[in-house]
């Protein structure tokens with residue numbers, strides 16, 4: 293059973309959307325400590341390996357996380373996200389490697405000796421205690437004087453808008469309110485680092501989105517470093533300063549949401565985040581920072597920005613997001629990449645439509661088009677022959 297002190301429940305979904313809507317977090321513009329060589333990380337995983345018997349759950353992971361980051365570990369089920377988090381919290385010991393917090397090696401410290409509080413997916417509130425008592429419990433265990441506990445509990449309840457519920461027991465609260473109590477309890481101890489394992493997993497989509505903003509607000513207001521485990525890419529994109537995309541116990545890419553989306557380093561990452569078209573081809577030529585990519589055995593040549601170290605004859609993939617493609621009935625002029633196809637499906641999404649276009653080699657490409665009232669062209673419909681067009685810098689050439 294998890295320790296109710298450290299194993300708190302998911303974050304709250306607000307039951308007072310009106311009151312809370314005004315509190316959108318300030319954007320972390322310009323916040324990029326990972327780019328500053330003078331900055332020391334608050335968390336460092338150093339060549340961390342975790343084996344369970346013969347199985348390697350985490351393979352030689354090295355990662356720096358900086359103070360005030362909202363850092364996401366993102367990946368499919370079983371890729372090692374929770375194991376990494378549990379090693380940082382002290383519930384698992386690395387098979388080899390070290391974990392440092394603020395420069396101090398904490399690998400051998402007990403969970404309660406670490407400046408870290410972990411919130412698990414499960415609820416772990418004490419049913420016989422009031423909200424106030426639940427929030428103050430950890431502080432009481434630490435031997436904090438009563439008046440200071442009262443102040444901390446008050447602060448945490450105010451932040452989570454729980455003041456009205458202080459005297460209630462957990463069963464007298466909604467699920468979302470219980471989650472807020474759990475978060476209040478975690479932050480009342482003022483840990484330097486809060487770890488969240490799928491904190492919003494139990495919420496439906498609407499509440500989840502609301503709770504994401506709430507989490508961001510609390511993270512920014514308290515100045516705490518948050519590390520979250522999620523397999524929901526939209527969630528990671530919304531809340532994170534940076535994301536580590538994981539696969540089979542390894543980091544595939546660690547970058548900002550923008551870079552992960554715009555500059556994925558592999559087909560795995562491109563496919564994992566958002567919708568993408570992948571054109572397989574061979575490099576036909578490299579010059580002036582661009583490659584010519586021979587697609588479908590030479591049916592067409594696409595120009596794209598050359599990745600580092602690419603050479604003629606190499607197998608590559610052009611990753612192209614649907615919104616970067618212009619779809620039109622008329623053949624575009626020279627200059628951009630263009631390929632012809634037939635519309636086989638249209639998804640009407642309100643402000644935009646998604647077109648599924650079949651190319652000559654049978655490949656399907658997705659393209660988006662705004663449903664703008666000012667569009668003078670005739671609407672594009674099923675079975676139409678269309679042209680897909682994009683500039684050389686719209687896609688990313690991937691070598692793996």
Ligand SMILES: Nc1ncnc2c1ncn2[C@@H]1O[C@H](COP(=O)(O)OP(=O)(O)OP(=O)(O)O)[C@@H](O)[C@H]1O
Pocket residue numbers: 344347349367368369370371372373374375376521523
């Ligand atoms: N105590 C354990 N004993 C043996 N294998 C384990 C243990 N804990 C985790 N594993 C294995 O290690 C791998 C990584 O598990 P982990 O819980 O870190 O994955 P995850 O990425 O968090 O997945 P999920 O999103 O499903 O929670 C899985 O294959 C899991 O079965």
